Amino acid sequence: MTHVQTSNLKSLKKLNFSLEKICYQLSPNELTIAAINQKQGVVNNTEALVINTGQFTGRSPKDKYIVYGGAEKDRIDWSEFNNPLDPVYFEAILDEATRYLNARNALYVRDAYACADPKYQIPFRIVNELPAMNLFAYNMLIRPEEINKSVVTPDWHIISAPGLKLNPTKCGTRQGNAIIINFEKKIILIVGSGYTGEIKKAVFTVLNYLLPQQDVLPMHCAANMSSDGSTALFFGLSGTGKTTLSTDPYRRLIGDDEHGWSETGIFNFEGGCYAKCIHLTEEKEPDIYNAIKKGALVENTRFFENSNIINFNDSSITENTRVSYPLSHISNRVTNAMAGNPKHIIFLTCDAFGVLPPVSKLFLQQANFYFLNGYTAKVAGTENGIKEPKPTFSACFGAPFMPLHPRVYANMLEKQIVKNEVTVWMVNTGWIAGAYGEGYRIPLDISRKIIAAILSGKLGDVLFKPDPTFGLNIPLSCPDVPTGILCPRNNWKDGKAYDRQAQQLKNYFIDNYAKFATDNMNISEVFEN
Structure with missing residues (x-):
C-alpha cells in the first residue's frame, strides 16, 4: 500500500x-x-x-x-x-x-x-x-x-x-x-x-x-484584488459574510480566511x-x-x-x-495567492441590535478598538436559550486561534495601517430599522454595493457625518445605495428606543475592551469625532 x-x-x-x-x-x-x-x-x-x-x-x-x-x-x-x-x-x-x-x-x-x-x-x-x-x-x-x-x-x-x-x-x-x-x-x-x-x-x-x-x-481575514492590483482585506466572524463578500465576480480572490501581511504584502496561508x-x-x-x-x-x-x-x-x-x-x-483567483499591501481593510459585523450603520469609516484608534473587540451578535435560534440579540466578542476576529496576547496582533496591524496609509471601514451586514425580530436584515445586494463603492474609491469622495453614540463617520450618500438606509437612527420608528439600544451596545463594547485597555488610553476618545 x-x-x-x-x-x-x-x-x-x-x-x-x-x-x-x-x-x-x-x-x-x-x-x-x-x-x-x-x-x-x-x-x-x-x-x-x-x-x-x-x-x-x-x-x-x-x-x-x-x-x-x-x-x-x-x-x-x-x-x-x-x-x-x-x-x-x-x-x-x-x-x-x-x-x-x-x-x-x-x-x-x-x-x-x-x-x-x-x-x-x-x-x-x-x-x-x-x-x-x-x-x-x-x-x-x-x-x-x-x-x-x-x-x-x-x-x-x-x-x-x-x-x-x-x-x-x-x-x-x-x-x-x-x-x-x-x-x-x-x-x-x-x-x-x-x-x-x-x-x-x-x-x-x-x-x-x-x-x-x-x-x-x-490574520483571520479574506483577501481579494482588483484588476489593477488594488488589494482589500475582509475581517469578520462566522456569519458576517466574509467568504461571501470576498468572493466577488469583479475581483480576483486571494483567499477566503487566513493570510499573512509581510513588509512586501499579503499572502494566503492556504491552498x-x-x-x-x-x-x-x-x-x-x-x-x-x-x-x-x-x-x-x-x-x-x-x-x-x-x-x-x-x-x-x-x-x-x-x-x-x-x-x-x-x-x-475558483476560476477568478490570484493564481500565486500573493498580492501587494492592501488599500482598504473592512471589518464585517452582523449587528443584531440594529444600531450600527451599514457602513462607516474608522480612524486609527477606532480601528484598534474594533479589531480588539472583534464584534458580531448571535440571534435567537443560534443557541439554546437565546431569545434576544447577544453580543459576541472574539479578539482580532479570531481569539480561539491566537496563542499570543491580542495586543501583539493589534499593534502589528496598527503599524501596517500607518505605514501603508490603509483606509479602514466597518460594514454592518446585520439588522436595520430595529433589532432582530423587529427590523430587517440588510439585503446582500446592498452590502455588495457598499463594498463596491469602498473598493472603487467612490465612497472616499462623499461627505461624512459622525454618529452621536459611537462617533463613527457615516457617509451621507453611497453610490447605488438608498440614502435613507445609511443612518440607522433615522430608520427606527422610535428614536429614543434606538438611543437606548445603541447605548446598551456601546456599554457592551466598553466592558469587553477593558481587558485590553492600557493605562495611557482614554477610551472616550474612541467615541469622539
Whole structure:
C-alpha cells in the first residue's frame, strides 16, 4: 500500500508508525473512492464527496491544548483558548494515538505546505485515519506540485485519530477529544473528533505563533484584488459574510480566511477554501455553489428525498454545514495567492441590535478598538436559550486561534495601517430599522454595493457625518445605495428606543475592551469625532 520510497517516510518511522500500511499522497479521486468503499461517504449529483463528521460538527475550542514547556511557556497567552498540557500527558497521548493508528487497515499520509509566500512556507506531513480527512488536507493546504516542489521534508506533523477516545483522567484532558499543539516537537495531535476544520485551525494557530517572530502579521481575514492590483482585506466572524463578500465576480480572490501581511504584502496561508453552505444558492453565491464539484468535500448536509441532490436549506444535522475545495475550483483567483499591501481593510459585523450603520469609516484608534473587540451578535435560534440579540466578542476576529496576547496582533496591524496609509471601514451586514425580530436584515445586494463603492474609491469622495453614540463617520450618500438606509437612527420608528439600544451596545463594547485597555488610553476618545 506504500506509494513512495520508505526512505522518504523516515520521519514517520521515528514516530514509530508502521510504514507498510501507508497510502501516500493519494489523489482526490482515490481518496473519494476509498471513503465510499469504507462507507464513510457518498457522492452527490456533481460528484463531490459528502460525509458526516459524527459527534462533532464544529470546532471544540475548549479542548485545544498547548504543551507547557520550553520558551513557549512564557510567550503563550494562557487563556480559555490556550490551555496548558503537561508534557507527560502529551507523550502518553502520542503513544496511544500511534498504537491506535498502527492497528488500522490503512493510514493516509500527505505532504503539503502552509503559506503561499516561498519565504515563509512551512512543510507539514499529515497522517489521517480517514481518507476523507486526507482529502480535506489536500484541499486546504498548498499542494507541492502547484509550487513546483516534488519532495517534502516535513517540518511539522499533524496526526489525526478521530476514532480514538481518550480517558480524561489518564490524559489530563477535559473529555475524550483533544487538539494538542507541541511547539517544541512540532507535532499537532487531533484525537476524538472527526470535524475536519480542526486540522485547518490547528495549522492557523501554529502560524499565529511563529510568524510574528518574523515580523509577519497573521490574520483571520479574506483577501481579494482588483484588476489593477488594488488589494482589500475582509475581517469578520462566522456569519458576517466574509467568504461571501470576498468572493466577488469583479475581483480576483486571494483567499477566503487566513493570510499573512509581510513588509512586501499579503499572502494566503492556504491552498483552498472552507465555506459555509447553509442556505447556499447559485444566484447569491455562484462561485461557491459552482465549486462544489468533483474533488470537493461537503460536510453534514442532507439530500432531498430519494436523490443525491444536496438540500442546502436543511440544518437538521447542524447550521455549520461546510464545503472544502481547492482554490483551483475558483476560476477568478490570484493564481500565486500573493498580492501587494492592501488599500482598504473592512471589518464585517452582523449587528443584531440594529444600531450600527451599514457602513462607516474608522480612524486609527477606532480601528484598534474594533479589531480588539472583534464584534458580531448571535440571534435567537443560534443557541439554546437565546431569545434576544447577544453580543459576541472574539479578539482580532479570531481569539480561539491566537496563542499570543491580542495586543501583539493589534499593534502589528496598527503599524501596517500607518505605514501603508490603509483606509479602514466597518460594514454592518446585520439588522436595520430595529433589532432582530423587529427590523430587517440588510439585503446582500446592498452590502455588495457598499463594498463596491469602498473598493472603487467612490465612497472616499462623499461627505461624512459622525454618529452621536459611537462617533463613527457615516457617509451621507453611497453610490447605488438608498440614502435613507445609511443612518440607522433615522430608520427606527422610535428614536429614543434606538438611543437606548445603541447605548446598551456601546456599554457592551466598553466592558469587553477593558481587558485590553492600557493605562495611557482614554477610551472616550474612541467615541469622539
